[in-house]
Amino acid sequence: MYYLVPIPVTCRMGRAIAKPIKYGPTTQNRMTDYRRYRIDGGTYFFTVNLADRNRTLLTECIDTLREAFRVVKKAHLFKIDAMVILPDHLHTIWTLPHGDDNFSQRWRQIKSAFSREIAQEEQISISRLRKQERGIWQRRFWEHAIRDEEDFRRHVDYIHFNPVKHGYVQKVVDWPHSSFHQYVRLAILPVDWAGIGICEFGLDME
Numbered sequence: 001m002y003y004l005v006p007i008p009v010t011c012r013m014g015r016a017i018a019k020p021i022k023y024g025p026t027t028q029n030r031m032t033d034y035r036r037y038r039i040d041g042g043t044y045f046f047t048v049n050l051a052d053r054n055r056t057l058l059t060e061c062i063d064t065l066r067e068a069f070r071v072v073k074k075a076h077l078f079k080i081d082a083m084v085i086l087p088d089h090l091h092t093i094w095t096l097p098h099g100d101d102n103f104s105q106r107w108r109q110i111k112s113a114f115s116r117e118i119a120q121e122e123q124i125s126i127s128r129l130r131k132q133e134r135g136i137w138q139r140r141f142w143e144h145a146i147r148d149e150e151d152f153r154r155h156v157d158y159i160h161f162n163p164v165k166h167g168y169v170q171k172v173v174d175w176p177h178s179s180f181h182q183y184v185r186l187a188i189l190p191v192d193w194a195g196i197g198i199c200e201f202g203l204d205m206e
Contacts, residue, residue, distance in 0.1 A: 038101035039145050043081065045155045047142035048107065049089040056087035057136065061118060062177060068113035076106050082156045085177035086166060091159045093146065103143070111137045156183075161195035 050057060058065055062085060069080075078100075083092040096103060115136045146152050160183070163175035172180055173191055183189040 038103070040101050041096055041098035042101065043093060043095040043146040043152065044103055045091070045093050045142075045144040045146060046103070046107070047089060047091050048111075049138045049141070051136060051138050053088045057118060058085050058090060059087045059177060061114070064117045065114055068110045068117075071113055072106055072109045076102075076109070078103075078106060080179070081152075082159045082179045082183075084159045084162050084175070084179070086163060086168065091162055093152070093155055093159065107141060157195055160189075160193070164195065 065085065073080075077097050079095040081093040081095055084090065094103065094106075118136060144155070146155065160172055160178060160180040163169050163178065164172055169175045172178075172193055172195060173184070180189065180193070184191050184193075
């Protein structure tokens, strides 16, 4: 379930066993201490950032972002359990179909679909130019495999409280680009939910 409120913008239009991805010698040297763990049909928390954290593209071009998700979600099924979109980054929880652990492909396609609709105004590094890449997104993203129901709840709460944490609003309900509103409609959370105790979780995934 997810909920992104469209706003006017100007843009071009069971148990599972965790297993590490295996890298070859060259890749391993290049990506020291950066391993992804995948669970077939698992549930994951993600943080995805813009390359330039001073830009506000994600909320300025929210309709474009929604369409990118819609297209990729239709081609490669996954469930969005929770999400919040902030100007320069997003947090979300996905559940993948049984036997599927390829979240990297989905993120790659979402980023590409979004980037294609954005005017090329960003600074692009030499390495990105050589690979014919845009400079909108950070190449990497934070990923965490959800362990159990308590872990799921903590990360959903973190997602919904995030706009307050960053000072965009004083109340969770006041941020429009959040699955919190869907949770309220489904009577999972009260409209005045304030995220009591969120800071005690020790989660910091920006």
